[in-house]
Amino acid sequence: MPHKPTQSSPQLVSTGHQLAAQAAASLLKKGGSAVDAAIAADAVMGVVEPMATSIGGDVLAMIAQPGQDVVSYNGTGKSPAGLDASLVEALPGSRIPERHPLSVTVPGAVRGWWDLHQRYGKLDWSVLFDDAIECAEQGYILGRIAASEWKLFDFALHAQDECAQLYQAGNPPAAGTQLNNKELAGVLKMIKEQGPDPFYEGWIPKAAGDAVQSMGGVLDAADFAPHQGFFTQPLSADFYGAQVYQCPPNTHGVAILDALTDIAQADLDPYDPVSWQRVIEYTAAALDSASQTVADPAGNTVCTVVVDDDGLAITLMSSVFKRFGSGIVVPGAGFCLQNRGFGFSEPGHINGPAPNKRPYHTVIPGITMRDQDFYLGMGVVGGLMQPQGQIQILTRVLAWNQQLQDALDAPRWRLESHNTLAIEAGWPSEFEPAMRAAGYGQPHQSAGELGGRSDFGGAHAVMRNAQGMLIGAADKRKDGAWLTA
Numbered sequence: 001m002p003h004k005p006t007q008s009s010p011q012l013v014s015t016g017h018q019l020a021a022q023a024a025a026s027l028l029k030k031g032g033s034a035v036d037a038a039i040a041a042d043a044v045m046g047v048v049e050p051m052a053t054s055i056g057g058d059v060l061a062m063i064a065q066p067g068q069d070v071v072s073y074n075g076t077g078k079s080p081a082g083l084d085a086s087l088v089e090a091l092p093g094s095r096i097p098e099r100h101p102l103s104v105t106v107p108g109a110v111r112g113w114w115d116l117h118q119r120y121g122k123l124d125w126s127v128l129f130d131d132a133i134e135c136a137e138q139g140y141i142l143g144r145i146a147a148s149e150w151k152l153f154d155f156a157l158h159a160q161d162e163c164a165q166l167y168q169a170g171n172p173p174a175a176g177t178q179l180n181n182k183e184l185a186g187v188l189k190m191i192k193e194q195g196p197d198p199f200y201e202g203w204i205p206k207a208a209g210d211a212v213q214s215m216g217g218v219l220d221a222a223d224f225a226p227h228q229g230f231f232t233q234p235l236s237a238d239f240y241g242a243q244v245y246q247c248p249p250n251t252h253g254v255a256i257l258d259a260l261t262d263i264a265q266a267d268l269d270p271y272d273p274v275s276w277q278r279v280i281e282y283t284a285a286a287l288d289s290a291s292q293t294v295a296d297p298a299g300n301t302v303c304t305v306v307v308d309d310d311g312l313a314i315t316l317m318s319s320v321f322k323r324f325g326s327g328i329v330v331p332g333a334g335f336c337l338q339n340r341g342f343g344f345s346e347p348g349h350i351n352g353p354a355p356n357k358r359p360y361h362t363v364i365p366g367i368t369m370r371d372q373d374f375y376l377g378m379g380v381v382g383g384l385m386q387p388q389g390q391i392q393i394l395t396r397v398l399a400w401n402q403q404l405q406d407a408l409d410a411p412r413w414r415l416e417s418h419n420t421l422a423i424e425a426g427w428p429s430e431f432e433p434a435m436r437a438a439g440y441g442q443p444h445q446s447a448g449e450l451g452g453r454s455d456f457g458g459a460h461a462v463m464r465n466a467q468g469m470l471i472g473a474a475d476k477r478k479d480g481a482w483l484t485a
Contacts, residue, residue: 012470013037014460014482015304016052016381019140020044021483023131024306027123028485034306035063035120036128037485038316039113041304043132043188046109046335047181048140049479050167050324051149052381053302054335055187055199057320058105059112060247062234062367063120064374066311070236070245070367075112075229077105077340081355082218085347094346096353099156099327101217103339105359109318112229114196119231120312129192136185136334139178143479145458147175149300153323160215163329163336184334200224208330208337215328219337226356234367239264240398242376243369253364255387256394258286263395270400273434276413280440283391284418287384301363301386303379305462307470313462315365315377362386368394374464376404381478382457385414389457397463404463405473412456416443424456 011034013024023044024037032040038061046054059075088096096103117125142150150172157169164170166181173179190198198204205224212219234245237257244260246253262282268275301319319338320326326339343359345351351360362383368376376397380389389412396407411426413435421440423432436442458478463471472482 010309010470011307011485012462012472012482013041013304013306013485014462014472014474014480015041016045016302016458016460016478016480017048017143018479018481019048019131019135020304021481024304025483025485026131027128028306028308031122033120033122033310034308034312034314035116036123037306037308038304038314039117040128040131041306042109042113042302042316042318043129044135045302045304045318047132047135047184048143049146049302050181050336051146051153052300052320052323053318054320055110055191056107056325056330056335057109057318057338058107058340058361058363059109059316059318060251060361060363060365061112061116061314061316062245062247062365062377064313064367064369064377066373070234070369072232072234072245072247073112073116073229074232074247075108075115076250076358076361077108077227078356078358079105079341079344079353080219080223082220083341083353083355085353087218088344088353089347096341096344098322098342099159099339101212101215101326101328103341104212104217104219104326104328104337105340106219106223106227107338108227108229110191110196110199111227115229120314125195126192129188133185133188133192136181136188139180142173142175142177142179144175145477145479147173147177149323156322156324156327159327160211160329162211162331163327166329166334167324181334183332187333187335200227204330204333207332211328211331212337237261239394241370242398244394245367245369247364250358251361251364252290252387253366255286255290256364256366256390258289259283259387259391260394263399268399270396273431276431277435277438279391279395280413280415280421280435283388284415287387287415288418300383301379301381303365303381303460305377305379305460307374307377307462307464311374313367313374313377315367315379317363317365317379317381319363321362364390366390368398376461376463378459378461380457380459382455385455385457388412388414389459393459404461404471408459408461408473408475414456422456
């Protein structure tokens with residue numbers, strides 16, 4: 001069921017884990033909105049995939065409501081007030097290293113959930129977290145892909161004693177292992193009962209600040225309380241009779257729109273390697289354009305897409321950025337803090353480090369409309385695979401009329417640099433020789449290795465077909481699933 005498309009009931013969810021899908025579907029059946037369901041699923045994902053997301057990370061969303069304009073929500077946190085550029089200038093290359101204590105930014109997910117629920121929720125806030133709390137307290141079974149990533153990124157878990165203990169550094173759990181996280185369950189109960197304020201003004205900010213500062217960072221308890229997310233108008237572009245919506249900066253959603261605009265003007269054949277070469281060239285140009293104003297990082301994310309029977313649709317994505325984020329755990333709270341500060345460029349760049357500043361962000365939930373009606377909600381997890389994956393899938397679905405699940409299952413490529421291309425297995429035999437002949441070199445690491453930059457991401461999507469029925473799709477590259485409600 002998780003990987004077979006079908007026509008469904010008027011309500012559907014696609015997300016990164018079966019337990020998250022069940023949590024969302026349960027709330028939809030109780031009369032909850034798509035946003036209620038998406039929050040519930042996202043909270044579960046923070047328990048069952050701690051390497052990808054948690055309440056220590058950020059959230060972004062795209063929302064489509066019948067008869068109204070598409071809305072984007074930016075729940076990304078800012079850098080600490082103490083992040084002076086001089087601190088970064090003293091580092092090698094004048095850049096914040098990947099999991100350096102200076103990379104920690106304020107987590108925006110919990111406030112983001114609250115803001116989304118206040119505007120679009122139907123059920124009481126307190127019921128949204130029951131499934132996540134149960135998973136954390138009573139236990140869950142670790143998925144196959146999550147276990148693989150946990151093992152590959154064990155090296156990130158050893159810098160802090162609390163992190164090493166929480167995530168079993170040196171002895172990563174195998175797929176099928178039953179795990180729990182009672183500390184996280186306690187924090188989720190606090191959020192359930194009291195809302196977001198204790199997360200931003202209580203003991204957690206102090207514990208987080210003390211932990212980061214003990215490692216050499218500058219995050220402080222006072223950085224938490226001022227955090228606010230915001231609703232905004234998304235960017236959009238027409239593409240084969242559809243309107244594709246993406247989040248504006250500080251994300252790189254504009255790269256998708258730039259590439260699709262070029263693709264729409266070309267006569268491309270999905271079976272011709274030369275056509276794919278042009279798609280790659282358009283993607284490279286779009287990413288290059290984005291890099292003129294933003295940095296160029298890569299990360300890990302989770303995605304949930306939900307459509308309810310009122311026609312409200314949401315693509316919600318959350319992330320701690322690199323797997324296991326900064327590798328710094330909030331003692332007693334059961335979660336790691338994100339490392340979005342790695343997304344800053346060098347001092348003096350428009351995206352350079354500064355106090356109270358949002359860094360370049362890789363998370364880009366997308367929604368596509370046709371004739372002002374919801375058509376497709378989708379996200380692709382995996383740092384710079386996010387725009388590249390969306391470009392490939394949207395081209396297959398909208399330009400070449402491929403079935404949604406077929407488009408998700410199709411092999412992908414990934415630009416590692418302007419002239420280095422990772423190629424996933426499964427392409428026609430002539431594809432890779434044509435790309436190499438065109439000047440795209442082989443990455444140093446094997447294509448598709450999760451430990452390198454050649455991860456081909458994971459997509460989750462919900463589409464409304466011409467008959468008005470919903471179709472769900474979940475990526476075979478992840479532990480995800482879709483469910484009707």
